[in-house]
Amino acid sequence: MLPVYRKITYSQLFSFSTVLESPPEFDTAWHHHPEYELILITGSIGTRFMGDSIQKFNETELVLVGPNLPHCWKEDLGNKNPQAKAYVIHFSADFLGKDFFNIPEGRHIKQLLEQSQLGIRFSPEIEQLAVWKISQIFETTDFDRILNLLGLLNLLAKSDKFEQISSPGFTSSFIENQSDRINKVFEYTLENFKKPVDLDTVAELAHMSKTAFCRFFRKSTGKTYFDFLKEIRLGHACKLLQESDLSVHQVGYHCGYESMSNFNKQFKEIFATTPLKYRQSLLHQGTEMYKLN
Template sequence: MKASLEQLDSGLNQSLIFRHFSLPYFDAPYHFHPEYELTLIIKSEGKRYIGNHVADFGAGDLVLIGPNLPHCWKNETIGMEDSAQAIVIQFKADFLGGDFFKIAEMQNIGHLLDKASSGVVITGATKKRIAREIRFLLNVPPIQRVLGLLDLLNTIASAPQDIQVLEHQAQTYQLAKVDLERINKVYAYVIENYTQEVHLETAAYLANMTETAFCRYFKKVTKKTFLDVVTEYRIKHACNLLVNTDKQVAEVCFESGFGNVSHFNKQFKTITGQSPLGYRKLFQTV
């Protein structure tokens, strides 16, 4: 899987686009684009990847993504022709003018868009309200969509209790286009393979570098080693399994890409501060 650059279709002559997808599965690769994106999952489940954050998703999942933040939704199975449904809104930062979101009246929304550079998940009552409004805006004239989008963003920005910022690593995605494409090819490879074998040699090849040069380059850009990133994806996958299934620790270990339970336990505690069983207990209801 290769991270690809996606852009709005210039032939549509629009800076604000609403799209309704109905597919057997979400087939968009790990990709990025210069527009903001607000995505509502109508129907489907699987894994959501935003930057280097991984989590389960299901119907009702609602996420705001900033420019050039790579992302994808991956289904674990292929269903009927309408098994994966989503409404996606994409808009350019300057679609209302270069400084529109900097004026005093738009300050609240401006702060929200800043947070979107790391990915924002909307939850609670705000998510339900936004989901209803997005469905309504699918079938209204363009000018009403513009006004509706401003209302959506203001509603989200006015409910900080229902906002979860995914990753505070926006600097990773403020790179030159060539660097962004190179790094995201590597992230795409990791996402596709982290539950199995991941090879440094392959990652270096994707970046068109020697292994030594790639290791230096990757650490400089991401502030982490390549192995650190692979391990983080595996631990996040393990966290999801521990919370959402009753699988034994050894089973979680191997399904997350680790080959040794002792090593898994050590890495898990280093990253989360808890043992696998201790982490599971934190989420068990009394």
């Protein structure tokens, strides 16, 4: 199911967009746009679809969505809370100028924006701190509005209390690591995950023995290399299941799996469902979206 392109409209008076929505307005179709989206949802319960992730959300959540990452929120039909709200902020990468966040003081915000390529969900503690700042953005005008948005982005950028939503394989992108060795391994993996990957070759790229490389990779990323490879393959599999007419068997083959049983097993480990049922759930969701629109 291909995401639809959504054009974000701006007032001529402002450099970024703010919209306060209530159900069913934020119950939108599966879509994407080149702008960053910062959204605070309150008083609602439902399901969030983002990249290759399908997760429940409850009452309150604060999420930063990177450019062109497909996403939508679907409120549960049983939720009838009239107080449910979605505070939505859209801004382009260069809304303050092409190189604004390249200044030394902007490095943390720049890193936050890079991480948002996979979608970021912030912790309840950060949500509580952010609520007031978001309300100020919606209530102020002129330059105070920009200062409040920068203050909010600064708060979020300095926090380590968040989780990434989608996986690197879905967007074929990754978060830059300071280590050239890791970058080379990431690049090699993204270019070669569709075929058998040999650990000897990967370790040679890092100029290490296999044992040393495995320790180094786990220390640098918090996961084993083969767990990382699995995420890349399965993330790409989700993209193919969503956007192509390939059979499930063909999808597995195109993602580097020579064994369908292994493909099904690993897919279920990550997504708690089979590739076939994952595609069927998307088709059902697409039917429901068509009815709503």
